[in-house]
Amino acid sequence: MKIKKHLQKSLSMQFFGLMLRVVLFIIIGALVIIFSYRQLNEYHSNQNELLEQKEAIIKQIDNRFNQAFFDFRGYFAFNNESLKEDAFKQEEKIRKLLDEFKRVENNTEDHIFYENVESYLNTYYRDLIPEAITFFEQRDRDNFEALANDGGTKAVNAFKNDVQAYRNKIDDKIEANYELLVQRNSYILIFVGLYLIGIMFILFQLTRTMFKNVGKPLSDFAEVANEVASGKDADVAIITNREDELGKLSVAFKKMLTSLQEKEQDLLGQNEELIAQQDELEAQRFELEQALSNLKRSENNLRDRNEFVKGISNSLDKKNVLDEIVVNMCKITQADQGIICFLDDQSYAAYGISQTGKQQFLNNLDNGLNDKLIKYKESFTVKRELIDMEKGFHEAKSYGYDLYLPILDIENEVIAVLVLSRFGSAFPEDQMDEYNGFAKQISISLENIQMYEQSEEDRNRNQDILNTVLEGIQLVDVDGNAVQVNHMLCQIFGCTEASNRIVGMSLDNWSKEMAQFIEDEDDFLAFFKRVIHSADSEATHTYTLSNKNKIYKVYANSLYHDNEKIGTVFVHRDITKETEVDQMKSEFVSTVSHELRTPLASIYGYTELMLNRELKPEKQKKYLTTIYQETKRLTNLINDFLDVQRMESGRQTYEQKYIDLLDIVKDVVKTQKLATSIHEFQIDVETQDTTVLGDKDKLKQIFTNLINNAIKYSPDGGNISIRLYREDDHMKTSVTDEGLGIPEDALDKLFSKFYRVDNSDRRTIGGTGLGLSIVKEIALAHNGDVQVASEYGQGSSFTVTLPVVETIVNSESLSPQSDSKHAYNVYIIEDDQHLTGLLEQELRENNFYVQSFTKAAIALKQIKSVVPHAIVLDLNLEAGEMDGWEFMRELKRLDVPYSNIPIIISSALEEQDKGFQLGVTNYFVKPYRSSDLSRTLLQTLLEKEKRGQILIPDTKKDS
Template structure:
């Protein structure tokens, strides 16, 4: 067997290599399996620790969620938070059970016991008790439980415990990762050590093989060299070996050929070394180019830093633009340039004339160049022949380059365009790229400028908002120095500009405030307590401030806190002078009302007692009953005033608005007053034909009744009461003028205020509750009107009521109605007032009315609406008179059966009946006659099968 291997070098090499490969593979497989087992075990440990970390994090998040929901419930009282707390509580209990089963270490059990103890205490004791306090409104008990009983501390402790536990788990994970890294590194080191060992072993095998095979070969080589030199070799060594060396020694020719092959291999190696030398030379050249590029970049950065520094020292727009273009021209070695701020069309330039700037502004915004910049967002260069003005003393033609550089914001909005010019040369691509980078720095400066301007606008806006607030606002720091104040506080301090108060120290402004306030000691004490947070929450202080008009000021304060740090105190000064006066008026009103109600009640009780206890003559009984009736009516009027005020304040007052002429309403009021007063002369001066108003007749009557009765009541010596009806472009105006006591100037401003009565001894004798004019004002306001008064003390007063003007009120109103519902009766009448009177009469019986003053329009409407009846005047405006209207309607098959009632001053009944009129009324007549005639015809039509059922008239709810 040994001779079998000795006879062949190949067999010897194969057995050696097989042993080497076997050892190499066995070692590599063993090391690989060891590495995989190690990695899997560590990964499993990390995974378990990570699951525990996620579990604890979820438990902590649920506890935090319960804390936030409980605080949300304590803040807002919503039961939704309680339901969410219950859900989270169930999740926590389930998590604790799982935690107890899964994790058994001492540290895990300690955390479990801590959290379980907290949850049992919190969910079974603290939380139910706090919820009960919140539902009972016992906020102080909740605060006490949180602060004194340690509720908040317990929550913080258990959350801190969980957080520490999380940190411990994370540290375990980190340690496991570190162990994994160390063992992995060790495994890799062993692996590479094994490889090195195997390489060394392989080298040893090679050495052994060289020793076994190389020495004989060298000896044979020496023999070969001798043969090459021509030396005589008498003996060939190793001819007695059984392997291939013996064969080689017997075949020198093959050995010589092998030597020649080795020489060629050496030549090839020399060529390879030469190629490697060339490669090294090439790498050296690249390094030299990289060094040159680095030097260029360094120079570029230095120029950019210098440029950025030069444009970052100003926030003035014009100065900034000028600085940008000047520095850009300098560092780019340009001849001239400009920058155009797109949004505001501002421009700054260096070396550019005004005419060139104007040319740029006139043509560039509309040119294709701007569109190209916006589309590509890239700089571009335009080469052109130099202008004559740019050549100087040079006569020959040469080129100049204009570089257009866009400046975009971070939102890709075009902020500005910069143009720089090199006369006689152009810009390289590298330079253009560098300048594009500078443009980004310019964009940052412009955006910073815009941000500053926006901030300044916001500051001015906040200042304007504060100045628009009607309360005085003062912000002071913790030392009492004023940080900011608004215009209203400035007025309280008698200064012109709030900025004058900024930075004013406490001693200075408090001294000025003391000089204008009664009981200044209490006020200053309140302010000092506010600064030091000694005032109770929601407390305020009221003081009186001297001046041309005494004012009552209410002051309150709030601390300004940011990130749990007090920055200062906001003090608010609220002018409550009017409210104070109203309270005084209400107090006075109670006294007045008591007197006004008790007086008529006393009369009623007194006279009824006399009538019950005594035998009185009939005439005296009638007199007493009349007195009782008057006092009861007076009492009813007072109560109605109170009810009206209550309805108006609650918004429940209802109005039945229709179109009315105010003249009949005023005439009715005057007629009543004439009966009740024999000392006064009443006159009505009508100066307009536009007397229509859209409103509630009863409420309008109440307005004029109140105003006219006031004119009578406050002119106790008699005189003339003049009611004037006039109009301007937009309003119907009613003036009620008397010759009575008049009103002091100081009282006119409060005259229409509830419960207010003029402070005048003569007026006090007259009596009243101070509600009448307030009610009048509210009624007029609901009718889109306005009321005012002019008066001189002792010379009488003039009350002026204004309502919106309504032209052709019944026509317009009725035409609007026809678009919504059927018209029952059409009135064709050119007398506006009579048409209004007839319309009111018929609308009271539930008919829908349309009214016209020309025959042409009326005939068209009759054909469209087919009304149940027509009221027609003979003398009309327009081309058609009444007779022509009748003939036109009767000749039309669609309208011939509609009954027509003639209302005319002409006594031509027979002609009317001959033309087919259903009725004929000669003016003047009572409108009820017309209504009766129409209703009679309606009844006849009903009998004949044509039924018309008018709607019920609407009524007020008062």
């Protein structure tokens, strides 16, 4: 009773008592639920663990039986004693597993399974297996097979089926245990739901009780308070049956109401006095609003002026500044229109003016008012009558006022005019000085813009100059901050816009930005820091780009102004090719030293032996053969050097004739076979026409080099295939070996002079690295090419491509033999009448139109009248007359088509090099077969006709 009475004295204690009862109910219910849930899950978990343990033991028993079964089968199949021993060992392991199973069995089915397994184990190991082993060892195959067929295999299968069936039962029990657990958990969830509903019901009753005991009295108090606030008379009933806060509140509220009623009369009197004071404050407020309006007007004017100054000062773009000037000046002067225009380039900005008005102003910049402004350099205003377009809807006479302001430069010359217009009211005279001040501010701003544009133009010009330099250029200040770079530097270090990547960066930032592309970053960074912070920064550093494999050398130089260091200039130059050339030269010197000294050492040694010793004839022959081979090797090496030198100087000459490429290939193969006994050569010809136009010796040099390389770089022997085939208008010859192959990274450098693949396999083979470069040069000189395809470790294939030429046999459709209208016109310049007659007969039999001359001067004169298709020329003509050399020089001085006539030399002089330098097509040394001449002429002219380089005359008369 005491506790209940204590609770009734406080609302909070009443609420605490109710909440305590609810909390106790929730805690007790939750504990019951948690305990039940844990007990249920623990029970099922134990059951499940026991079943899984049984299943694991059964699985191991099954596996052991299977292992024993297979071991016995292996023993019976292969007579392997170790398998038999392993099979008998499984018995002990199975019995241990049965003991474990016996410890966990807890029902009749488990016991029956245990007895069945034990019975089968005894039968299998005590009866079946010993009997089978006896039959097997006695080689009694019939009884052995009978034992297996009479039940041995069947018993094993039956046991396996029993084990599998029991495992399935265990799995079913595990599944049933899980389903039972799920079902019981669902019952617990239903109980929890009912429990939560009960809690909600209790909370509802608690809320209802609190509302009845607390809410109702408070509502009554609120109703009384509203009546008092509205000015009505109200009375509060004192709650005498409650000792809590509500009872005390009713008493206090009653006292407060009484006090309010007593003071109401005093407040009414004070209210009348306040009304009088309010009228006085209202008058003062009106005066303050007037003052505030004036202050805001002044503030707006000041803000407009600040915006004007800010607008023309914060930008260096002329168009933006002009726009800011005219707009802000119209605001400041309250003008309705305005325009500002430069006098030199007529760049302008306008506000409130139509496009027609702008153009009209620009077209009349030299009118009287602008002249006045330029002449006197002082501002003035003009009053004028408004035109109809400016009046709008007004019909009465109206006036407008124009203000002209001069914009002066530092030399006090007018560079721009500013014109502002107002409608209806003039510009105040007392503000003219202020307007002139704005004009001066505008002059300063525009002067700054002109200076900026000039400096920007100079800067861009300097940047453009730097960007044309092929070296990367970089300027930094004394603190190492990047000031300027060119495009080449950005290309080197992988950035496209220099201003966004490097310019403006500090030393640490831009050096790290660049160092990420360098192989040796530490030395690179140390170099820049050392140079920038030293007094004398003249230095160089070499670095390698890791992503491009290029080598650069950076040159540093201090930049001074008035003997004061203001920065450092760095120039990055690509020295990759120079480095490669130096490296190639070093390798070349080393290679040449080796290649020259080796044969010389052999020659020197064998010669010394032959001079100082008495040798048998067979040894002398052997030594002489070795000396001959080494001398030949040395000669070929020197010839390669000379060929390269002639090719580089442009003095290499080619005696081009129509030759059969197949004959050349066969000759080279025949020669190269002598150098090897472990290679097989195969020539495949896939075209009937193997004729090309070329220098026989040079083409032979190509295939000698390629086939010799195929032999050298396939040291283990193998097939070397040479294939001749036609592709479009080209004759292709491929040389394929089965040797070492070429690494992929070396293919693009293979035809470079002095280049050799760097590995131990090839270093022992030797060579100067000139052969393939000579092959390439010769192929290009014949309007052809050479390509390589290779798989490293599998072999290589080199393909030589040469232009195909039409032969007499396969060009009958183009031959002039069938139609005299298409005969070629040939001049023969020869002083030997007998040879001339022989050549004429040969050419006419092939339907050539022939004209012969004994004097070159007469032939030269005739050429100017009738242009021949070709000329057969002797070099030694009659003494005192023009010789063949002079004839060719005079012919080359003439215009096209005379200078392009094919010339074939027929001479006893062997000066082919000089002839080819003068541009002869072919060179025949007397004596020669006349059929070769007609064949060469026909092929040459057919080729030129196909290219559209000669015209076929309509008719020809036989000579």
